[in-house]
Structures are given as structure tokens and as C-alpha cells.
Amino acid sequence: MKAAVYHGERDVRVEEVPDPEIEESTDAVVRITHTAVCGSDLWFYRGESDYPTPGRTGHEPMGVVEEVGDDVTSVRPGDRVLAPFAISCGECEFCRKGLYTSCVEEKGWAGEHDGAQGEKVRAPFADGTLVRVPERYADDEDVLESLLPLTDVMCTGHHAAVSAGVGPGDTAVVVGDGAVGLCGVLAADRLGAERIVAMGHHEDRLEIAEEFGATETVAARGEEAVERATELTYGGANHVLECVGAESSMDTAFDVARPGGTVGFVGVPEGVDEAAFLEKAFRKNVGLEGGVAPVRKYVDDLMADVLQGTLDPSPIFTKTVDLEGIPEGYRAMDERDAVKVLVKV
Structure with missing residues (x-):
């Protein structure tokens, strides 16, 4: 499969990487349909913060579940899902308090893990991390573009x-x-x-x-x-x-x-x-x-507002690219030619 990979300052390439597989019984594999380039991605893109090199990029995933581990109960293959930028187990002390970004299992999507700017990702702790989009909205493009910012910004x-x-x-x-x-x-x-x-x-x-x-x-x-x-x-x-x-x-x-x-x-x-x-x-x-936003704490309430038509953050997307256009998306963000770049995979 193809995914965006960081190779150094202002050098993001779309290249072949191994397909993700179920590794733990709590995993899911998600086919990405929408993702984005984030302003925080620019810190490493400009060489102003440390980042694995080479390293997968992106942390704002939305897509369709393709496969789940034996212990996953909240989603099933075919479900439309989105996910916060931080992976969380949903069960530890901090998750129970709503402080999901301090989860004892917390890890990000990007870098050494499967970055979200690619064709698929492995989603660890699927029950604690993935958020199911109601079926009636699963193919509504306008709604999906309004929901995607809930993964982070x-x-x-x-x-x-x-x-x-x-x-x-x-x-x-x-x-x-x-x-x-x-x-x-x-x-x-x-x-x-x-x-x-x-x-x-x-x-x-x-x-x-x-x-x-x-x-x-x-x-x-x-x-x-x-x-x-x-x-x-x-x-x-x-x-x-x-x-x-x-x-x-x-x-x-x-x-x-x-x-x-x-x-x-x-x-x-x-x-x-x-x-x-x-x-x-x-x-x-x-x-x-x-501090770091505990997205999973807020996403359900904000999703409800999006679905009833009272909240629409999608105008922040001022440029849209496909998977091959991700390097151009980074350039546009870096040079302030776009507020935020939507990626349709």
C-alpha cells in the first residue's frame, strides 16, 4: 500500500509500505478514506522538532473498518469510523477520568506507528479509540468533511x-x-x-x-x-x-x-x-x-451537533488533495497557501 513518509526537512514522499495486519486481539484495520495535514505537522516538516526518519506521517484518520481482532466489540467490518489523534485504551485510570491523552497505553498515529496519511492503518485498542459514525451518515460526503476536524482541531x-x-x-x-x-x-x-x-x-x-x-x-x-x-x-x-x-x-x-x-x-x-x-x-x-486535548472526551457531543446541523467546521479546509498530493499539501500549509489541507484517499 501507499503512505506518506517523512525523510527529513521539507521532504515528505508517498511511497510503498507494508500493509497493516491484526497484531493484537484488540486491533482493527481501517481503510482510510479521509485524512488531513495538521499545523502541528509543520514543526517536524520544517525541521523544528525531532521526528523519526524515515517515519510515517499523519494523525487524523477517518475510514472504513476492514478487519477486527477477536476481542473488539464496538465496531465491525464495514463500519465508518473516525479516530482522535491519540490512541487510548478506554479502560485505565486516566481514560476513566476523561484524560485520554494520558492513557497508560497512549501513543500517536504518526512516526513509528502507522501514520494516518496512507491507504490503511492498524488501530490498536479499537474499542477505546475508534468512534463509529452512524450508518445513515456513512456515505454523506458533506457530513464526513464536517466530522473529520473532530479527529483533532x-x-x-x-x-x-x-x-x-x-x-x-x-x-x-x-x-x-x-x-x-x-x-x-x-x-x-x-x-x-x-x-x-x-x-x-x-x-x-x-x-x-x-x-x-x-x-x-x-x-x-x-x-x-x-x-x-x-x-x-x-x-x-x-x-x-x-x-x-x-x-x-x-x-x-x-x-x-x-x-x-x-x-x-x-x-x-x-x-x-x-x-x-x-x-x-x-x-x-x-x-x-x-494542554493536549483529550479528543475522545469531547468527540461524541461535538459529533451530535455536527449531525444535527448546528456545527460545521469544514470551512477550515481550503485545499483538497489526493494521496499522491500530500507533499503538495505540506508545501501549501508551510507557505500559508492553505488553512488546512483535506486529503481524500
Whole structure:
């Protein structure tokens, strides 16, 4: 079968790899029909974080179950499924608490495991990880494209909003106009925020933010952006979503937080000097919540909203490629020619 493989900085190739097989009784084999390129993939793509070389890529799988192990009970061959970016057993202490990304068996799809950017994957702990799409929607392309972001970015944006404590009538600031930030706007709107200020650097992306519920946008940079957001929120917001993970975005998040407020952070931190923003947090008594999103905790509720037509994150996909086009998808993401790339296998 074919799959995307990372060979070094800005070098992703689609090549032949061994077909996956059932190895444990709790496994399933899934034929991938839809997947995506994620902003977090760009860290290793640009050579800014460690990654197995060569290593399979991708962590946002959706497809059809082809085979299951003897102990799998929740899905069967022919079922349409999606899966969070983190594999989880569903039974350990942390899974029972809803902290699936701290599962004692936790592992990601990409790297040394079967990456999701390929024709098939082996899904360990299928009962704890795979999420079945109701049969009536299994072949509805519009619904499937709306559900795919639930494998990562929609649930991650939701985790930022929940961690920041967003609720009905609140004012929230969302730092970042990538796919996660845009989904954070959707999530804040879903949770009832009355005002949502979206901060970013790209006018086309901020237009999507407005479609998703942003009441104001800030396209400035640096101190000008902080001043504008602070002015719009009359001194700062109690609820700030940090959806990038860069040092500059973390600084911005704490700068625009009102004293006593909370920053919900979900951006993968790379090259961040914690001392600078922690001093700001200390002086303003600003709380810091969040981390790696436990997607499996949120996916059922968000799926229900997608299926009833009240939630649609699919506009984050601004470019679509096939399996052979995955290297082009990485290039487009890297050069900001696409917000997020949909891959139809």
C-alpha cells in the first residue's frame, strides 16, 4: 500500500509500505478514506522538532473498518469510523477520568506507528479509540468533511475554550488564526460567548473567523495588536484561548488577559521561554489551563451537533488533495497557501 513518509526537512514522499495486519486481539484495520495535514505537522516538516526518519506521517484518520481482532466489540467490518489523534485504551485510570491523552497505553498515529496519511492503518485498542459514525451518515460526503476536524482541531479548539472557562454571555479572545484558532472561535460561540475577538495575521482567515462567530477581529501585530484587543475588551478578557504555541502568541495571550482571568492553551509549544509569560501570569493572577486535548472526551457531543446541523467546521479546509498530493499539501500549509489541507484517499 501507499503512505506518506517523512525523510527529513521539507521532504515528505508517498511511497510503498507494508500493509497493516491484526497484531493484537484488540486491533482493527481501517481503510482510510479521509485524512488531513495538521499545523502541528509543520514543526517536524520544517525541521523544528525531532521526528523519526524515515517515519510515517499523519494523525487524523477517518475510514472504513476492514478487519477486527477477536476481542473488539464496538465496531465491525464495514463500519465508518473516525479516530482522535491519540490512541487510548478506554479502560485505565486516566481514560476513566476523561484524560485520554494520558492513557497508560497512549501513543500517536504518526512516526513509528502507522501514520494516518496512507491507504490503511492498524488501530490498536479499537474499542477505546475508534468512534463509529452512524450508518445513515456513512456515505454523506458533506457530513464526513464536517466530522473529520473532530479527529483533532475542532476538539482542540473546544478544549481551549473549555479550559479558558468560556460560558454564556462571556467575552473571549482567540489568539491564532490557524485551523485550531478558527475552531476555537466556533467553540466559544457554541458555548455561548457574547463577544469573541479573533486575533491573527491573515485577512482571509479572519473572514472565516467572522463566519464562525467572531464579533471583532484584530489583524495587527505585536504591541499594536495587544493594544487593539485590550481596547476592544475594555481592559482585557477573562477568557483567552491560545491556539498557536509560539512564544509570541503566549506573550500576547497573557498581555490581553484581564487580571484574574484564565488562558486556555492548546498550541503545541515549540521554542517557548516560559519565564516571560509566567511572570506576567504571576503579576496579574492569570490562570493557565489546558494542554493536549483529550479528543475522545469531547468527540461524541461535538459529533451530535455536527449531525444535527448546528456545527460545521469544514470551512477550515481550503485545499483538497489526493494521496499522491500530500507533499503538495505540506508545501501549501508551510507557505500559508492553505488553512488546512483535506486529503481524500
